[in-house]
Amino acid sequence: MSDLRSNQQRLWDAHMEMAVFGATPKGGMGRLALTDDDKKARDLFVQWSTEAGCEVRVDGVGNIFARRAGRDTNAAPVMTGSHLDTQPLGGRFDGILGVLSGLEIVRTLNEHGVEHEKPIDVVCWTDEEGSRFGAGCVGSNAFVGRRSVEETLKMSDADGKSIGDELKRIGYAGSEPVGGFDVDSFFEIHIEQGPILENEGIQVGAVEGAQASTGYMVTVTGEEGHAGTLPMVLRKDAMHGAARMIDAVDNVAFDFDPHPVITVGHLRVRPNSRNTIPGQVIFTIDSRHPDDETLAAAGRAMINACERIAGERGLDVSIEKTSHRDAVTFNNDCVEAVRAASTALGITCMDIYSGAGHDAINMTHVCPSGMVFIPCEDGISHNELENARPEDLAAGTDVLMHAVLQRAVRL
Amino acid sequence: MSDLRSNQQRLWDAHMEMAVFGATPKGGMGRLALTDDDKKARDLFVQWSTEAGCEVRVDGVGNIFARRAGRDTNAAPVMTGSHLDTQPLGGRFDGILGVLSGLEIVRTLNEHGVEHEKPIDVVCWTDEEGSRFGAGCVGSNAFVGRRSVEETLKMSDADGKSIGDELKRIGYAGSEPVGGFDVDSFFEIHIEQGPILENEGIQVGAVEGAQASTGYMVTVTGEEGHAGTLPMVLRKDAMHGAARMIDAVDNVAFDFDPHPVITVGHLRVRPNSRNTIPGQVIFTIDSRHPDDETLAAAGRAMINACERIAGERGLDVSIEKTSHRDAVTFNNDCVEAVRAASTALGITCMDIYSGAGHDAINMTHVCPSGMVFIPCEDGISHNELENARPEDLAAGTDVLMHAVLQRAVRL
Numbered sequence: 001m002s003d004l005r006s007n008q009q010r011l012w013d014a015h016m017e018m019a020v021f022g023a024t025p026k027g028g029m030g031r032l033a034l035t036d037d038d039k040k041a042r043d044l045f046v047q048w049s050t051e052a053g054c055e056v057r058v059d060g061v062g063n064i065f066a067r068r069a070g071r072d073t074n075a076a077p078v079m080t081g082s083h084l085d086t087q088p089l090g091g092r093f094d095g096i097l098g099v100l101s102g103l104e105i106v107r108t109l110n111e112h113g114v115e116h117e118k119p120i121d122v123v124c125w126t127d128e129e130g131s132r133f134g135a136g137c138v139g140s141n142a143f144v145g146r147r148s149v150e151e152t153l154k155m156s157d158a159d160g161k162s163i164g165d166e167l168k169r170i171g172y173a174g175s176e177p178v179g180g181f182d183v184d185s186f187f188e189i190h191i192e193q194g195p196i197l198e199n200e201g202i203q204v205g206a207v208e209g210a211q212a213s214t215g216y217m218v219t220v221t222g223e224e225g226h227a228g229t230l231p232m233v234l235r236k237d238a239m240h241g242a243a244r245m246i247d248a249v250d251n252v253a254f255d256f257d258p259h260p261v262i263t264v265g266h267l268r269v270r271p272n273s274r275n276t277i278p279g280q281v282i283f284t285i286d287s288r289h290p291d292d293e294t295l296a297a298a299g300r301a302m303i304n305a306c307e308r309i310a311g312e313r314g315l316d317v318s319i320e321k322t323s324h325r326d327a328v329t330f331n332n333d334c335v336e337a338v339r340a341a342s343t344a345l346g347i348t349c350m351d352i353y354s355g356a357g358h359d360a361i362n363m364t365h366v367c368p369s370g371m372v373f374i375p376c377e378d379g380i381s382h383n384e385l386e387n388a389r390p391e392d393l394a395a396g397t398d399v400l401m402h403a404v405l406q407r408a409v410r411l
Numbered sequence: 412m413s414d415l416r417s418n419q420q421r422l423w424d425a426h427m428e429m430a431v432f433g434a435t436p437k438g439g440m441g442r443l444a445l446t447d448d449d450k451k452a453r454d455l456f457v458q459w460s461t462e463a464g465c466e467v468r469v470d471g472v473g474n475i476f477a478r479r480a481g482r483d484t485n486a487a488p489v490m491t492g493s494h495l496d497t498q499p500l501g502g503r504f505d506g507i508l509g510v511l512s513g514l515e516i517v518r519t520l521n522e523h524g525v526e527h528e529k530p531i532d533v534v535c536w537t538d539e540e541g542s543r544f545g546a547g548c549v550g551s552n553a554f555v556g557r558r559s560v561e562e563t564l565k566m567s568d569a570d571g572k573s574i575g576d577e578l579k580r581i582g583y584a585g586s587e588p589v590g591g592f593d594v595d596s597f598f599e600i601h602i603e604q605g606p607i608l609e610n611e612g613i614q615v616g617a618v619e620g621a622q623a624s625t626g627y628m629v630t631v632t633g634e635e636g637h638a639g640t641l642p643m644v645l646r647k648d649a650m651h652g653a654a655r656m657i658d659a660v661d662n663v664a665f666d667f668d669p670h671p672v673i674t675v676g677h678l679r680v681r682p683n684s685r686n687t688i689p690g691q692v693i694f695t696i697d698s699r700h701p702d703d704e705t706l707a708a709a710g711r712a713m714i715n716a717c718e719r720i721a722g723e724r725g726l727d728v729s730i731e732k733t734s735h736r737d738a739v740t741f742n743n744d745c746v747e748a749v750r751a752a753s754t755a756l757g758i759t760c761m762d763i764y765s766g767a768g769h770d771a772i773n774m775t776h777v778c779p780s781g782m783v784f785i786p787c788e789d790g791i792s793h794n795e796l797e798n799a800r801p802e803d804l805a806a807g808t809d810v811l812m813h814a815v816l817q818r819a820v821r822l
Binding site: 087129131136192193194211215224225226227228231232234237242244247253259261264265267270272274275276279354355356357379380381382 | 498499500501540541542547603604605606622624626634635636637638639640641642643644645648650651653654655657658661664665670672673674675676677678679680681682683684685686687688689690695697699765766767768790791792793794795
């Protein structure tokens with residue numbers, strides 16, 4: 001088994017070529033889903049996959065599947081992949097590694113003439129980041145039936161442009177049905193997006209599960225007024241109320257052990273004029289914890305804090321739960337395949353838990369799934385400074401390749 | 412003197428006609444400077460002024476002057492006016508009253524065949540609100556030489572569009588020189604934008620002066636990171652730091668007696684994605700107080716609070732003073748002219764202080780200046796609900812007309 005290795009330089013070069021589309025001045029990526037840059041990235045993936053002999057299909061929500069045929073053409077495929085879209089100020093590896101590792105596996109198998117029983121599908125999921133259309137894992141959600149295709153296509157961005165229209169515009173409104181076929185198993189390789197592997201000096205994480213997560217939208221409503229004339233005691237300043245709520249929400253994390261992670265990442269002010277007392281502030285809360293009960297308790301504490309502050313300041317507050325995912329445990333056979341591949345290849349491996357959401361979590365609804373983590377520099381992600389080492393990309397890809405081959409039955 | 416009165420219905424109707432351009436669903440106005448709606452409002456003012464026999468001139472920063480000739484064509488004009496632009500969510504009277512009262516005075520003088528020695532200029536100043544190009548009183552600042560024409564034309568909005576280009580686009584890049592001619596005196600009528608006149612049951616305020624004001628731009632810089640993976644204790648969350656600063660800045664107001672007014676009206680988050688820890692937050696502070704020294708002390712307290720919080724949270728903060736205006740006292744002869752006109756007309760009047768900035772404050776740099784305030788409903792302004800009574804508009808206009816005629820020397 002340990003004879004077969006990926007090509008580290010080729011894998012790295014693919015990342016650098018893909019990083020051209022949506023590159024930011026500080027060396028990061030700003031490639032929002034279904035933009036012109038996303039189209040260019042998709043086109044390059046399709047071109048590379050076709051050149052590698054894959055059959056490429058695109059489904060009705062823009063998910064791209066590149067298939068390396070197996071001997072048994074009727075067998076359910078072993079699937080691997082991730083996404084090519086990024087945060088507005090993100091990095092060159094988050095998601096992209098998962099797609100390009102899959103491609104590198106196909107190229108390596110071609111090079112060595114390796115055959116397998118079941119087909120291997122490399123997938124690029126549509127809009128994993130959720131930075132543009134309001135919710136993440138759009139493509140895999142539709143694939144596993146968690147959101148209907150119709151609803152998916154209607155989701156729209158801040159300018160009112162829908163996923164359906166944007167898919168058509170960039171040429172990725174595919175003709176294949178969304179989901180509805182058997183998948184043998186799904187593996188996703190991803191940078192850890194946290195500091196643990198790097199701190200421990202270990203090359204690969206076998207991901208056991210993912211934490212629970214709940215998102216909220218908080219709308220604070222006061223009264224607009226002139227900044228120069230309305231006395232302080234008569235004000236209903238939505239910005240000041242929101243500021244106190246954000247401080248309180250953040251502090252809730254420290255009331256639980258281990259701390260949940262709580263983030264107010266998005267905020268907008270109405271009318272957002274420097275000489276008008278804000279009449280309305282809307283902000284999001286992202287909260288996550290490995291334990292469902294603890295996360296629910298933290299949610300109740302945050303809601304209580306916001307309502308208390310609104311009452312003290314004469315403001316109205318409404319808090320909407322916009323997303324929720326229970327904690328997830330990955331399939332034990334898949335996790336074991338990752339551990340076994342690492343051992344066989346002599347690559348250091350530890351069990352780890354995912355802090356972030358991933359398409360692989362959706363895939364647990366339809367097939368045995370697992371993930372491979374690799375270290376990223378200083379644990380930094382969702383940031384232009386996100387970075388990873390070529391040798392870690394290659395080591396993770398090797399582990400992924402052997403786990404996939406074990407499921408696909410190498411001939 | 413008391414024979415001459417404005418036409419209350421005509422004045423009110425002019426406001427309602429002008430309120431069509433940029434009307435908002437809740438009955439307010441969103442007519443940012445140099446937009447298509449601002450052009451329509453300007454066109455209507457030019458049309459009405461021309462129909463009333465005025466000679467209309469437009470200067471190089473788009474200020475519009477409609478002149479009713481005096482017997483002495485060489486005399487410096489008595490000037491009155493205000494602005495037609497509004498806040499993003501503003502009202503139908505802020506600024507607009509000052510322009511339409513001037514027009515109503517011309518119409519009334521025409522109707523009664525009244526002549527005067529000096530010319531009377533009705534002015535519409537460009538971009539008083541400052542909601543689009545970053546600073547207020549743009550037209551009057553250029554007129555009095557506080558900002559060069561060149562610098563003024565270069566000022567740009569969030570989309571990078573400059574005042575110079577936008578003036579050309581809407582046809583108001585005029586050929587007249589900016590300022591540089593003598594003005595006998597300047598009067599501006601305006602809604603109070605505060606609750607005092609209404610609470611006292613008085614129809615007109617003779618404005619003695621305006622409070623000092625200082626604006627700041629605060630930039631809080633932390634580090635972006637993944638909302639799901641970076642432990643709370645390792646975060647440098649610019650949003651959380653900014654929230655604490657806003658709370659502290661607001662609380663500073665209550666350490667001084669009487670309280671300054673302090674407002675955080677504008678805020679933006681970078682990258683503003685719900686699942687990314689914010690790396691940067693930029694917000695404005697607007698602070699005002701009648702006493703220069705007290706305002707300076709409040710400013711030092713706010714800066715200290717922001718720097719202390721940044722230090723505690725491992726964040727960088729930079730605080731830039733973006734605007735400053737000392738407290739202003741209006742010309743005593745002008746204030747007295749307002750008081751005298753009220754007495755002669757039997758209209759109730761009290762001395763009052765302005766909480767807001769106005770073009771009249773700029774005009775104190777070049778000529779004797781004064782203001783007339785009228786009540787507005789519940790003191791609400793910079794708000795779609797801003798409202799005023801037809802009889803108060805007319806009473807204020809009558810006082811303004813007689814103060815202007817006293818300076819222009821009625822024949």
